Amino acid sequence: MKRNSIITILIFCISLTISAQKAFDIKKYGAVGDGKTLNTKAIQKAIDAANKNKGGRVVFSKGTYLSGSIVLKNNVELFFEEGATLLGSTNPEDYPKYEGIRALIIAFEAKNMAVSGKGIIDGQGRELALAIDSLHHTGIRIDPKYNYKRMRPEDGRGKLISFVKCDSITMKQITLKNSPGWTQCFRECKNITIDFMKVESRAYWNNDGIDLDGCENARITNCNINTADDGICLKSEVPGLHNNNIYIGNCTIRSSANAVKFGTGSYGSFKNVTIENIKVFDTFRSAVAIESVDGAEIENIKVSDITAVNTGNAILIRLGHRNGDRAGSIKNVSIKNVKVQVPFGRPDIDYDMRGPEVDYFHNPFPSSIAGIPGHLIENVTLEDIEIIYPGRASKGMAYHPLSRLKDVKENINGYPEFNMFGELPSWGFYVRHVDGIEMKNIKLILDKEDFRPAFVFDDVKNLTMNAIDIPSDKVSQIVFKDVIGSNLDSEAAKRKIEPEQNKFELPAH
Structure with a gap:
């Protein structure tokens, strides 16, 4: 047993x-x-x-x-x-x-x-x-x-x-x-x-639904959560607080922030966490956010069977360094059987309590998996993922050309959210500073056209891509910059490009 x-x-x-x-x-x-x-x-x-x-x-x-x-x-x-x-x-x-x-x-x-x-x-x-x-x-x-x-x-x-x-x-x-x-x-x-348990907490700011701060042996099941801030949140607010052996399953979440989140306080470790069978709807930020920005070790995380509708972002995995003497780590993360529908515009527009607006013009954001220079996220598996994106990106609204991938903000000590890097050069996934990532049976759908590629990989080692289903009207949907050790199936290989850096891009005639 x-x-x-x-x-x-x-x-x-x-x-x-x-x-x-x-x-x-x-x-x-x-x-x-x-x-x-x-x-x-x-x-x-x-x-x-x-x-x-x-x-x-x-x-x-x-x-x-x-x-x-x-x-x-x-x-x-x-x-x-x-x-x-x-x-x-x-x-x-x-x-x-x-x-x-x-x-x-x-x-x-x-x-x-x-x-x-x-x-x-x-x-x-x-x-x-x-x-x-x-x-x-x-x-x-x-x-x-x-x-x-x-x-x-x-x-x-x-x-x-x-x-x-x-x-x-x-x-x-x-x-x-x-x-x-x-x-x-x-x-x-x-x-x-x-x-x-039923949580209906939309009265004021910081209305998280359930917070575990340095806890061991916890089960959260069959809960219905409607909150003005993060739905279910694992935290380590001060050094020495460790989260171990956590199970979260069979819950429904609606949130003006993230549905399920690790952080933001992330000083101690998060290990052996299973999250499965979660339904998310009308949620402003990420369906799943896994963040170590204060030195935490995050290891052995299993996420599966997530369905999110009208949700601002599918997946955020972020290793940053805003506090302490050392950066933390994120390794051995498995995310499987996920379906997300991302709308155009904010999903919580009809809420009484709404999350803070993004204070700059931008196109729809992709999912992000991002470490920092010298500290790579390790061993991430994404399998059986389907995300519907709104498209409708416009170069007139915001534009980050592929020739300037080095200029995407690192924001090493920034507050972790899916919009923390500013305008991003891809519409599906943005992956940077990662060692060991396997993408298998990934389907990305666009409601409307998007001029950006589906995937951008920057400073990535040991990448595997199999059974990638992306819109067929463009060839250059997978962009590599400083990628070492890739294993792509034949269809993904056809879509790959490595753009020349520092090349001035003239408008098409």
């Missing part, structure tokens, strides 16, 4: 053990479900009583329970009956830090916990954020980190759920809504099961 399966069974049994123990109805501790009475102390009393009892289920029956921060403790399950809502207070004073954590539900160095049921946890994040914003501008509560460029407070918003250094966590069925910041974050936690 696989280790992840054993972990899931163990956590499920632990959750059943909690549920079988005594129930602690929050109403018996003074909670009132009228949506107006502040119930922080009453709910905390019920949690403390269950903890003192060496375990139990804290029950939220039908009603709306207003609360500030509560702290979840060992062997306690928060159980929400259908029709029950935990409603976050809009008063910033109701969210004091606990062990450096600010959130509606907090856990620190606790074990064997669960949050479950068919109820709702609603953070009223927009109302809380606007209250914090108002206090800053009136001088009552100054935010030293206030973001004047985007006119939003940074300090004090907190998260909906934040667990730090915890072990054996089950999140099941519950609906999470309207966080003031990240919806749920698990930092330095292990043995996590998140199953059949």
